[in-house]
Amino acid sequence: GENVEQHPSTLSVQEGDSAVIKCTYSDSASNYFPWYKQELGKRPQLIIDIRSNVGEKKDQRIAVTLNKTAKHFSLHITETQPEDSAVYFCAMNGGSQGNLIFGKGTKLSVKP
Amino acid sequence: DTEVTQTPKHLVMGMTNKKSLKCEQHMGHRAMYWYKQKAKKPPELMFVYSYEKLSINESVPSRFSPECPNSSLLNLHLHALQPEDSALYLCASSHLRQTPAGTDTQYFGPGTRLTVL
Numbered sequence: 001g002e003n004v005e006q007h008p009s010t011l012s013v014q015e016g017d018s019a020v021i022k023c024t025y026s027d028s029a030s031n032y033f034p035w036y037k038q039e040l041g042k043r044p045q046l047i048i049d050i051r052s053n054v055g056e057k058k059d060q061r062i063a064v065t066l067n068k069t070a071k072h073f074s075l076h077i078t079e080t081q082p083e084d085s086a087v088y089f090c091a092m093n094g095g096s097q098g099n100l101i102f103g104k105g106t107k108l109s110v111k112p
Numbered sequence: 113d114t115e116v117t118q119t120p121k122h123l124v125m126g127m128t129n130k131k132s133l134k135c136e137q138h139m140g141h142r143a144m145y146w147y148k149q150k151a152k153k154p155p156e157l158m159f160v161y162s163y164e165k166l167s168i169n170e171s172v173p174s175r176f177s178p179e180c181p182n183s184s185l186l187n188l189h190l191h192a193l194q195p196e197d198s199a200l201y202l203c204a205s206s207h208l209r210q211t212p213a214g215t216d217t218q219y220f221g222p223g224t225r226l227t228v229l
Contacts, residue, residue: 100157
Protein backbone atom coordinates (compact mmCIF):
# COMPACT_ATOMS: atom_id res chain seq x y z
CA GLY A 1 0.00 0.00 0.00
CA GLU A 2 0.92 3.65 0.04
CA ASN A 3 3.76 4.36 2.39
CA VAL A 4 6.18 7.12 3.30
CA GLU A 5 9.46 6.40 5.10
CA GLN A 6 10.96 9.17 7.23
CA HIS A 7 14.55 9.40 8.52
CA PRO A 8 16.07 9.96 10.96
CA SER A 9 13.69 9.21 13.84
CA THR A 10 15.69 11.48 16.14
CA LEU A 11 18.03 14.35 15.34
CA SER A 12 20.06 16.44 17.74
CA VAL A 13 21.86 19.56 16.53
CA GLN A 14 23.63 22.51 18.05
CA GLU A 15 21.94 25.90 17.85
CA GLY A 16 22.88 27.60 14.60
CA ASP A 17 23.53 24.36 12.74
CA SER A 18 21.38 23.03 9.91
CA ALA A 19 18.96 20.12 10.17
CA VAL A 20 17.84 17.88 7.32
CA ILE A 21 15.01 15.34 7.41
CA LYS A 22 14.31 13.06 4.47
CA CYS A 23 11.25 11.15 3.34
CA THR A 24 10.86 8.60 0.59
CA TYR A 25 7.63 7.34 -0.90
CA SER A 26 6.43 4.65 -3.25
CA ASP A 27 3.25 5.97 -4.91
CA SER A 28 4.03 7.77 -8.17
CA ALA A 29 0.57 9.36 -8.14
CA SER A 30 1.29 11.40 -5.01
CA ASN A 31 1.63 15.07 -5.90
CA TYR A 32 1.37 16.99 -2.63
CA PHE A 33 3.97 16.84 0.15
CA PRO A 34 3.42 18.89 3.32
CA TRP A 35 5.58 19.10 6.43
CA TYR A 36 4.05 19.51 9.86
CA LYS A 37 5.66 20.57 13.13
CA GLN A 38 4.12 19.26 16.33
CA GLU A 39 5.14 20.56 19.72
CA LEU A 40 4.34 18.51 22.80
CA GLY A 41 0.60 18.49 23.51
CA LYS A 42 -0.24 20.66 20.50
CA ARG A 43 -1.72 20.20 17.05
CA PRO A 44 0.34 19.44 13.95
CA GLN A 45 1.07 22.80 12.36
CA LEU A 46 1.81 23.11 8.65
CA ILE A 47 5.21 24.74 8.18
CA ILE A 48 5.77 24.29 4.47
CA ASP A 49 4.44 22.23 1.59
CA ILE A 50 5.46 21.47 -1.96
CA ARG A 51 3.50 20.35 -4.97
CA SER A 52 4.73 18.18 -7.78
CA ASN A 53 5.11 21.00 -10.29
CA VAL A 54 8.09 22.50 -8.44
CA GLY A 55 11.38 21.09 -7.21
CA GLU A 56 12.14 23.45 -4.35
CA LYS A 57 10.37 25.91 -2.11
CA LYS A 58 11.79 28.20 0.55
CA ASP A 59 10.30 30.19 3.39
CA GLN A 60 12.90 32.07 5.45
CA ARG A 61 14.94 29.43 7.33
CA ILE A 62 12.89 26.50 6.05
CA ALA A 63 13.15 24.88 2.63
CA VAL A 64 11.76 21.74 1.05
CA THR A 65 13.14 19.93 -1.98
CA LEU A 66 11.34 17.35 -4.07
CA ASN A 67 12.86 14.77 -6.41
CA LYS A 68 9.97 13.06 -8.18
CA THR A 69 12.20 10.72 -10.16
CA ALA A 70 13.85 9.36 -7.04
CA LYS A 71 10.61 9.70 -5.02
CA HIS A 72 12.02 11.57 -2.11
CA PHE A 73 11.55 14.96 -0.50
CA SER A 74 13.50 16.68 2.25
CA LEU A 75 13.04 19.39 4.85
CA HIS A 76 15.96 21.73 5.45
CA ILE A 77 16.10 24.03 8.47
CA THR A 78 19.01 26.46 8.60
CA GLU A 79 20.30 28.46 11.57
CA THR A 80 18.35 26.28 13.98
CA GLN A 81 17.02 27.76 17.20
CA PRO A 82 15.89 26.04 20.44
CA GLU A 83 12.27 26.83 19.54
CA ASP A 84 12.65 24.62 16.46
CA SER A 85 12.73 21.64 18.84
CA ALA A 86 9.63 19.53 18.10
CA VAL A 87 8.50 16.45 16.22
CA TYR A 88 8.39 16.95 12.47
CA PHE A 89 6.14 14.84 10.24
CA CYS A 90 6.36 14.56 6.49
CA ALA A 91 3.20 13.57 4.66
CA MET A 92 1.83 12.98 1.20
CA ASN A 93 -1.63 12.88 -0.28
CA GLY A 94 -2.97 9.34 -0.28
CA GLY A 95 -5.93 9.46 -2.61
CA SER A 96 -8.54 11.50 -4.43
CA GLN A 97 -10.16 12.60 -1.15
CA GLY A 98 -7.13 14.57 -0.08
CA ASN A 99 -6.37 12.43 2.94
CA LEU A 100 -2.77 12.47 4.13
CA ILE A 101 -0.38 9.62 4.83
CA PHE A 102 2.20 10.56 7.44
CA GLY A 103 5.76 9.50 8.03
CA LYS A 104 6.64 8.23 11.49
CA GLY A 105 8.09 11.53 12.60
CA THR A 106 11.49 12.97 13.51
CA LYS A 107 12.13 14.32 16.98
CA LEU A 108 14.41 17.32 16.53
CA SER A 109 16.32 18.66 19.52
CA VAL A 110 18.21 21.93 19.18
CA LYS A 111 20.73 22.44 21.97
CA PRO A 112 21.58 25.99 23.01
CA ASP B 113 -9.27 32.77 9.13
CA THR B 114 -7.45 29.44 8.95
CA GLU B 115 -8.83 28.02 12.18
CA VAL B 116 -10.36 24.69 12.96
CA THR B 117 -11.86 24.45 16.44
CA GLN B 118 -12.53 21.36 18.51
CA THR B 119 -14.42 20.74 21.74
CA PRO B 120 -13.86 19.56 24.35
CA LYS B 121 -10.09 19.93 24.82
CA HIS B 122 -10.00 17.05 27.28
CA LEU B 123 -12.45 14.22 27.89
CA VAL B 124 -12.39 11.43 30.44
CA MET B 125 -15.01 8.73 30.03
CA GLY B 126 -15.85 5.29 31.28
CA MET B 127 -16.30 2.31 29.00
CA THR B 128 -20.09 2.48 29.30
CA ASN B 129 -20.42 6.20 28.59
CA LYS B 130 -21.65 7.90 25.43
CA LYS B 131 -19.95 11.12 24.47
CA SER B 132 -19.37 13.25 21.38
CA LEU B 133 -16.44 15.20 20.00
CA LYS B 134 -17.15 18.30 17.96
CA CYS B 135 -15.24 20.08 15.21
CA GLU B 136 -16.03 23.31 13.40
CA GLN B 137 -14.50 25.32 10.56
CA HIS B 138 -15.65 28.41 8.69
CA MET B 139 -13.18 28.39 5.83
CA GLY B 140 -15.65 27.02 3.28
CA HIS B 141 -13.81 23.70 3.20
CA ARG B 142 -15.86 20.81 1.84
CA ALA B 143 -13.56 18.03 3.08
CA MET B 144 -13.31 17.21 6.77
CA TYR B 145 -11.27 14.51 8.44
CA TRP B 146 -10.94 12.65 11.73
CA TYR B 147 -7.50 11.40 12.74
CA LYS B 148 -6.43 9.46 15.82
CA GLN B 149 -2.96 10.06 17.26
CA LYS B 150 -1.34 7.92 19.92
CA ALA B 151 1.66 9.19 21.87
CA LYS B 152 4.89 9.38 19.84
CA LYS B 153 3.07 8.21 16.69
CA PRO B 154 1.87 10.01 13.57
CA PRO B 155 -1.80 10.84 13.03
CA GLU B 156 -3.80 7.94 11.59
CA LEU B 157 -6.75 8.60 9.34
CA MET B 158 -10.14 7.41 10.60
CA PHE B 159 -12.81 9.06 8.43
CA VAL B 160 -13.14 11.48 5.53
CA TYR B 161 -16.24 13.49 4.67
CA SER B 162 -16.54 15.06 1.23
CA TYR B 163 -19.47 17.41 0.61
CA GLU B 164 -21.02 16.18 3.86
CA LYS B 165 -20.94 12.56 2.75
CA LEU B 166 -18.75 9.86 4.25
CA SER B 167 -16.19 8.99 1.59
CA ILE B 168 -13.57 7.06 3.54
CA ASN B 169 -13.89 4.84 6.60
CA GLU B 170 -10.53 3.29 7.44
CA SER B 171 -11.98 0.13 9.00
CA VAL B 172 -12.76 1.95 12.21
CA PRO B 173 -14.71 -0.02 14.86
CA SER B 174 -18.41 0.80 15.06
CA ARG B 175 -18.01 2.21 18.58
CA PHE B 176 -16.82 5.34 16.71
CA SER B 177 -19.65 6.93 14.72
CA PRO B 178 -18.97 10.05 12.64
CA GLU B 179 -21.57 12.59 11.61
CA CYS B 180 -21.43 15.66 9.38
CA PRO B 181 -24.60 17.71 10.02
CA ASN B 182 -23.54 20.52 7.67
CA SER B 183 -20.54 21.81 5.76
CA SER B 184 -19.03 23.51 8.83
CA LEU B 185 -19.52 20.86 11.49
CA LEU B 186 -18.14 17.40 12.09
CA ASN B 187 -18.96 15.20 15.06
CA LEU B 188 -17.54 11.95 16.35
CA HIS B 189 -19.90 9.98 18.57
CA LEU B 190 -18.28 7.63 21.04
CA HIS B 191 -19.91 4.64 22.70
CA ALA B 192 -18.57 1.66 24.65
CA LEU B 193 -14.94 2.64 24.11
CA GLN B 194 -11.97 0.64 25.32
CA PRO B 195 -8.94 1.92 27.27
CA GLU B 196 -6.79 1.43 24.15
CA ASP B 197 -8.93 4.08 22.43
CA SER B 198 -7.31 6.70 24.65
CA ALA B 199 -5.53 9.11 22.28
CA LEU B 200 -5.52 12.60 20.81
CA TYR B 201 -8.37 12.92 18.31
CA LEU B 202 -7.64 15.48 15.61
CA CYS B 203 -10.06 17.05 13.19
CA ALA B 204 -8.82 18.61 9.96
CA SER B 205 -10.36 20.30 6.94
CA SER B 206 -9.38 21.30 3.42
CA HIS B 207 -10.76 22.40 0.10
CA LEU B 208 -11.44 19.59 -2.33
CA ARG B 209 -9.61 21.05 -5.30
CA GLN B 210 -7.74 18.47 -7.29
CA THR B 211 -5.24 19.81 -9.77
CA PRO B 212 -2.13 18.40 -11.41
CA ALA B 213 -0.24 20.52 -8.90
CA GLY B 214 -1.64 18.61 -5.97
CA THR B 215 -4.38 18.71 -3.37
CA ASP B 216 -5.19 21.57 -1.07
CA THR B 217 -3.66 22.37 2.28
CA GLN B 218 -5.10 20.54 5.26
CA TYR B 219 -5.54 22.44 8.53
CA PHE B 220 -5.72 20.70 11.89
CA GLY B 221 -7.73 21.57 14.95
CA PRO B 222 -6.12 21.55 18.42
CA GLY B 223 -7.47 18.08 19.16
CA THR B 224 -9.40 16.44 21.96
CA ARG B 225 -7.33 14.43 24.39
CA LEU B 226 -9.47 11.42 25.26
CA THR B 227 -8.90 9.15 28.23
CA VAL B 228 -11.00 6.00 28.57
CA LEU B 229 -11.02 4.49 32.03
